[in-house]
Amino acid sequence: MSDLPGIVVMGASGRMGQMLINEVLANDKARLVGALERPGHDWVGRDVGECMGGQPVGVTVTDDALTTMAKAQAVIDFTAPAATVDMAEIAAQARAVHVIGTTGLTDEDLEKIALAGRHATIVRAGNMSLGVNLLVQLTKQVAAALDEDFDIEIIESHHHHKVDAPSGTALMLGEAAADGRGVELAEVSDRGRDGITGARKRGDIGFHAVRGGDIVGEHDVMFAAPGERIVLRHLATDRAIFARGAVKAALWGQDKKPGEYSMLDVLGL
Numbered sequence: 263m264s265d266l267p268g269i270v271v272m273g274a275s276g277r278m279g280q281m282l283i284n285e286v287l288a289n290d291k292a293r294l295v296g297a298l299e300r301p302g303h304d305w306v307g308r309d310v311g312e313c314m315g316g317q318p319v320g321v322t323v324t325d326d327a328l329t330t331m332a333k334a335q336a337v338i339d340f341t342a343p344a345a346t347v348d349m350a351e352i353a354a355q356a357r358a359v360h361v362i363g364t365t366g367l368t369d370e371d372l373e374k375i376a377l378a379g380r381h382a383t384i385v386r387a388g389n390m391s392l393g394v395n396l397l398v399q400l401t402k403q404v405a406a407a408l409d410e411d412f413d414i415e416i417i418e419s420h421h422h423h424k425v426d427a428p429s430g431t432a433l434m435l436g437e438a439a440a441d442g443r444g445v446e447l448a449e450v451s452d453r454g455r456d457g458i459t460g461a462r463k464r465g466d467i468g469f470h471a472v473r474g475g476d477i478v479g480e481h482d483v484m485f486a487a488p489g490e491r492i493v494l495r496h497l498a499t500d501r502a503i504f505a506r507g508a509v510k511a512a513l514w515g516q517d518k519k520p521g522e523y524s525m526l527d528v529l530g531l
């Protein structure tokens with residue numbers, strides 16, 4: 263048997279799940295050892311390659327996370343908050359790296375994940391692409407260089423299936439902007455204005471969510487002052503960028519001590 267790290271993909275039938283299955287299968291430094299779906303899903307019990315419309319790959323989709331994780335060195339999880347919190351405990355028991363791409367996690371979810379991080383290596387990011395993680399660093403730098411004469415607004419656009427807002431990426435960018443300014447995001451966050459809102463409060467960071475069609479993911483960070491505007495922009499046109507980052511994170515995590523890491527750690531940014 264190969265000693266390459268064995269990776270399980272959770273949420274195998276999802277938009278990201280299918281990207282991840284293809285990415286792991288194509289990677290010569292990893293093996294696909296499991297594909298998980300939620301109980302009752304019609305892919306459960308079938309070969310994941312066939313489910314995706316191709317040749318069999320010898321991995322049957324299952325809803326049995328405990329048994330599947332026993333043979334894995336990492337799990338890549340782009341699913342839903344409740345599923346991710348459950349997996350955090352299972353991955354910690356299995357001493358497997360847990361790569362979390364799921365967004366929409368509450369503070370309570372994050373506390374539970376942090377607890378699991380005492381025993382497991384977790385890499386979590388609202389966006390696993392190289393471009394967005396660079397944008398995070400640029401946002402922090404620009405926010406640190408400018409004063410509050412520049413109003414910061416974050417505008418994100420996604421496909422009409424997306425269930426959470428603001429996007430995980432928008433929140434990462436907001437945190438970076440707040441960090442650059444030396445303030446707490448929670449103190450200055452202004453989400454989705456509506457009605458008679460009053461004039462914009464100096465120092466606030468605004469968030470706006472557009473949902474439509476098949477937009478993969480677009481993010482603008484606008485710094486607007488009287489007489490001039492700077493706009494930092496990332497456009498995702500292919501979900502493969504997220505899958506590539508996630509597989510990189512799963513491999514990077516193999517020799518890391520337990521704890522919570524980000525894609526900035528993985529990419530060395």
Ligand SMILES: NC(=O)C1=CN([C@@H]2O[C@H](COP(=O)(O)OP(=O)(O)OC[C@H]3O[C@@H](n4cnc5c(N)ncnc54)[C@H](O)[C@@H]3O)[C@@H](O)[C@H]2O)C=CC1
Binds near residue numbers: 277299303340388
């Ligand atoms: N961090 C990043 O770079 C990115 C994060 N995302 C996030 O990933 C998540 C998933 O996005 P999509 O793939 O578009 O959604 P999706 O709805 O297409 O896929 C989610 C999949 O998870 C499965 N699932 C739900 N509960 C499960 C359980 N208990 N066990 C196993 N599978 C379970 C669902 O059946 C579904 O197939 C979202 O939170 C999204 O925001 C998406 C793209 C990039």
Ligand SMILES: O=C(O)C1=N[C@H](C(=O)O)C[C@H](O)C1
Binds near residue numbers: 429
């Ligand atoms: O749900 C998505 O599709 C995406 N979610 C992530 C987010 O919430 O930022 C990353 C990417 O923008 C696609």
